[in-house]
Amino acid sequence: MALESQILQFIFAGITVGSIYALIALGFVVIHNVTGIVNFAQGDFAMLGALIAVTLTEKTPIFNRVFIAEFNLPLPLGIALAVLITGALGAIFYLLAIRPAHNASIVSLIIITIGAHFALQGAALITWAADPYSLPRFTTGGPLEIMGAILTRQNLWVIGVTIALLLLLYLFFERTILGKALRACAINRTAARLMGINIDRMALLSFALSAAIGAIAGIVITPANSMSYDSGTFLSLKGFVAAILGGMNSATGAVIGGLVLGILETFGAGMISSGYKDAIAFIVLFFVLFIRMSGIIKLGKSQVEEAGL
Amino acid sequence: MQFSKRTNLIAFVALGIALAVIPNFLTNNYQISIMILIALYTILTVGLSLLMGYAGQISLGQAVFYGMGGYITAWITVKMGLPPLVGMLVAAIITGAFAYVVGIPMLRLRGNYLAMATLGLNVIFELVVLQETAWTGGPDGFQGIPKFSLGDLVFKTDREVYVLVWIIALIVIVLSLNIVNSRVGRALRAVHASEIAAEMNGVDTAHYKVAVLVLSAVYASIAGSLYAFWNGIISPSVYHLTFSIELVVMVAIGGLASVWGAIFGAAGVTLLAEFLRNVLPQLLRGASGEQEIIAFGVILILVMIFLPEGLTTGSLIRIRKWRADRASAK
Amino acid sequence: MTDTILQATHLKKEFGGVIAVNNVSFDVLRGEIFAVIGPNGAGKTTLFNLISGAYTPTTGEIRFAGKPLDRARPHTRTKLGMARTFQNLRLFNNMSVLENVMVGRHARSRYGILEAALRLPTATREENAIRDAAMQCVARVGLAERANELVGNLSFGGQRLVEIARAVATEPKLLLLDEPGAGLTRHEVEGLDTLIHDLRRDGMTVILVEHNMELVMGIADRVMVLDYGQKIAEGTPPQIQQNKRVIAAYLGEEPFPALRMEAHDDATSS
Incomplete structure (x- = not known):
């Protein structure tokens, strides 16, 4: 393969995987903006969304193969339901685990979301065992060839769904009252409450929304990469790195962070070492954190707050 | 939570006696090996409790130091043929130095970012161990690590190892209790409560954060060496990220700012894990894998919600409050 | 003893375009009680953060006992003999x-x-x-x-x-008190007044930021007034009370209400 087409191939792959990171990162940012919490279970919602979609559309053995689920719903309906169910699970997670701990410290909240990560992973293991599952490709047909590089139709789906979702979210945040209320919480929680916005309901909404976004991310990659109970861990980690790259509080930043991370990862794996593919995200993370810190920490916002201003 | 010196002394003596008696009731090697694991986890969690509970700095990468202890010990004893004690000491020094070097930049991060950075360190460590086969043996790991010995005294059987690991665990507990009840312990707790106020009162916060990380890393390295001597084999699966998180779970469940809580957490979580591992397959026909993690997740959430100070400290605070309320009601 | 313990020259602190402290210079003499007053948002706490080392100044210099502090971190300054309290308490709970x-x-x-x-x-x-x-x-x-x-x-x-x-x-040789009287009862403020005098008698120099004018005017040897980050006046309490710029800066905020009440009380009782 010519070098140019090889580079193009890396870019295609990078954008595809980067789109997923971007969606997971977006989930992180939505929750973090509204509640200040980093949800380490974010990637598990992607895993749940995908496995629920598989269960609804295909014959699936569940609970250690004790039962066989045979819903056999059409794929679009199954996917829509899976996204809704996962969104509801996000809301339930908030109600059961986050809301009762409303004034916990950051360390406690980290531990709670880690607990949720364990619980969801364990529940998935009990339900679907350790088997990998995948969905059928959304559309049939051969891959496209552009300048010698190959772009599968599922890649197009991933990129397309990401773009569509971003547009929808943009409209939601900019054009609807609910979206504006969420943004108000992100900008200033106290002021938002004084304006009569129900912070608790907004937090609930942010968890449901993030879980649903996560589910969509999980579903669109499952035809290409199979999904199993423990896939959530790395999706969480990569998504979080992408969110940090993007500044942790901006949706645009999260998307750019995701794409940059995806492309760096595919290039790194392709050109340097595939064994260290998963390390790339963290090397990038250290780099970004320390560069930002050297400039920011002395005058960081938290420091200013802590100094009593 | 601070206990009086007398309470600490009584608890320590009680623990010592219990540990001396327990082997008489253990009937098989499986039970003894569980007790050895609890000792190793105690060494790890006591260090993590100083770092996380007292100084308020989270680490999701403690398995790295545990792993470094194991691998460096293996290298020195197997490849270089030096005595086990040398392996353990050199491993502790190198691991401590490593913690110092990574700690300086990393501990300037806070909260979620520190959690993520330490977690990243763990992921990178796992990959290095898997990839650098020439140094680490890759997925197969190291084999043929000798038993720990001091001159002619060899700790060979599990019962002998039990004595060794618990003596070291008890030493770690004493040293840590002494640190907690000192100028240094106060400085750590001050960093936790308000970094800026600690700094303004003359505490070099950066120094203490790094110092306590180094201490916890040295503890972890010693535990890692002991594991290597005991097991004879080390492989990457032990140093997985999940193990780092399990250690945080132990400390959190036992009681964040309490040396005793850490011990309680290490014992409680280890026993619970073994219990679930034995019981779950009977409940769920054909259950396999680490299904007990669902129980951990739920317990962790419940503890954090209802007793955020952990089971030991949290319930003590509740009891004291209840007593005070009752006294004032009279 | 008239030597200078703290010398600030052309101090300036900017936060992303907002100038919190602008070109402020002052000397504090060993053994005196020096008060910093000003309307809310005048930059008093920022000034304290600069002196104690929580912030580094954008430009300008602070000398403590003759030596420049540069970027010395707070704990080093504590060791040198500087201590502070916080406006909103920062105790180790x-x-x-x-x-x-x-x-x-x-x-x-x-x-x-x-x-x-x-x-x-x-x-x-x-x-x-x-x-x-x-x-x-x-x-x-x-x-x-x-x-x-x-x-x-x-x-x-x-x-x-x-x-x-x-x-x-x-x-400490120099004690920085950030609004020590805020939220205290009248009785507690009197105790505070005595305590600060005691501390000075032991050789401490005191700089205090305070809103309670009665306390400030009764206790301070000299007063510096900040407004919008700039120093607008410095002098003894009587000088400050008559300063037109100070009164203008406080306009609408009732500059010395407690003091007037005090004057009134005195008039009726005598």
């Missing part, structure tokens, strides 16, 4: 009153992790010295009986006193 004050002895003691872990005789000896010195400071602010209580159990006024005791425990 996980500790008792005595333990809080014992942290204040940190800069005046030295045993480290190793001595602590092995509980060497030096550690025990120093620990006793720390406890005794801290206890004296606790007693000095009148909290001896509550020394072993969790600091959170004390009233707001009590907690303020713990902060002062903790700062005093560092053996």
Whole structure:
């Protein structure tokens, strides 16, 4: 393969995987903006969304193969339901685990979301065992060839769904009252409450929304990469790195962070070492954190707050 | 939570006696090996409790130091043929130095970012161990690590190892209790409560954060060496990220700012894990894998919600409050 | 004794385009009580953060006992002989009153992790010295009986006193008090007044930021007034009370209400 087409191939792959990171990162940012919490279970919602979609559309053995689920719903309906169910699970997670701990410290909240990560992973293991599952490709047909590089139709789906979702979210945040209320919480929680916005309901909404976004991310990659109970861990980690790259509080930043991370990862794996593919995200993370810190920490916002201003 | 010196002394003596008696009731090697694991986890969690509970700095990468202890010990004893004690000491020094070097930049991060950075360190460590086969043996790991010995005294059987690991665990507990009840312990707790106020009162916060990380890393390295001597084999699966998180779970469940809580957490979580591992397959026909993690997740959430100070400290605070309320009601 | 303990020249602090402190210069003499006043948002707390090292100035210089502080971190400044309290309390809520004050002895003691872990005789000896010195400071602010209580159990006024005791425990040459009178009862403010005089008699220099004009005008040797980050006046309390710029800066905010009431009280009683 010519070098140019090889580079193009890396870019295609990078954008595809980067789109997923971007969606997971977006989930992180939505929750973090509204509640200040980093949800380490974010990637598990992607895993749940995908496995629920598989269960609804295909014959699936569940609970250690004790039962066989045979819903056999059409794929679009199954996917829509899976996204809704996962969104509801996000809301339930908030109600059961986050809301009762409303004034916990950051360390406690980290531990709670880690607990949720364990619980969801364990529940998935009990339900679907350790088997990998995948969905059928959304559309049939051969891959496209552009300048010698190959772009599968599922890649197009991933990129397309990401773009569509971003547009929808943009409209939601900019054009609807609910979206504006969420943004108000992100900008200033106290002021938002004084304006009569129900912070608790907004937090609930942010968890449901993030879980649903996560589910969509999980579903669109499952035809290409199979999904199993423990896939959530790395999706969480990569998504979080992408969110940090993007500044942790901006949706645009999260998307750019995701794409940059995806492309760096595919290039790194392709050109340097595939064994260290998963390390790339963290090397990038250290780099970004320390560069930002050297400039920011002395005058960081938290420091200013802590100094009593 | 601070206990009086007398309470600490009584608890320590009680623990010592219990540990001396327990082997008489253990009937098989499986039970003894569980007790050895609890000792190793105690060494790890006591260090993590100083770092996380007292100084308020989270680490999701403690398995790295545990792993470094194991691998460096293996290298020195197997490849270089030096005595086990040398392996353990050199491993502790190198691991401590490593913690110092990574700690300086990393501990300037806070909260979620520190959690993520330490977690990243763990992921990178796992990959290095898997990839650098020439140094680490890759997925197969190291084999043929000798038993720990001091001159002619060899700790060979599990019962002998039990004595060794618990003596070291008890030493770690004493040293840590002494640190907690000192100028240094106060400085750590001050960093936790308000970094800026600690700094303004003359505490070099950066120094203490790094110092306590180094201490916890040295503890972890010693535990890692002991594991290597005991097991004879080390492989990457032990140093997985999940193990780092399990250690945080132990400390959190036992009681964040309490040396005793850490011990309680290490014992409680280890026993619970073994219990679930034995019981779950009977409940769920054909259950396999680490299904007990669902129980951990739920317990962790419940503890954090209802007793955020952990089971030991949290319930003590509740009891004291209840007593005070009752006294004032009279 | 008229030497200068603190000298600030052309201090400026900018936060992303907002100038919180702008070109402020002043000298504080050894042994005096120097007050900084100004309307809300005038930059008083920022000035304190600059002096104590929580912030580094954008430009300008601070000299302490003749030596430039440059970028010395707060704990180094504490060691040099500077201590401060906070406007919104920053006590160590996980500790008792005595333990809080014992942290204040940190800069005046030295045993480290190793001595602590092995509980060497030096550690025990120093620990006793720390406890005794801290206890004296606790007693000095009148909290001896509550020394072993969790600091959170004390009233707001009590907690303020713990902060002062903790700062005093560092053996400061210069004590920075950030609104020590805020939230105190009238009775507590009187006690504070006496305490500050006592501390000065022991050789401490005091800089205080304060809103309570009665306290400031009664206690301060000199007063500096900040407005929008700039120094608009400096002088003795009577000079400040008559300064037109000061009155203008406070316009609509009722500059010295307490003082007027006091004057009124005096007139009726005599």
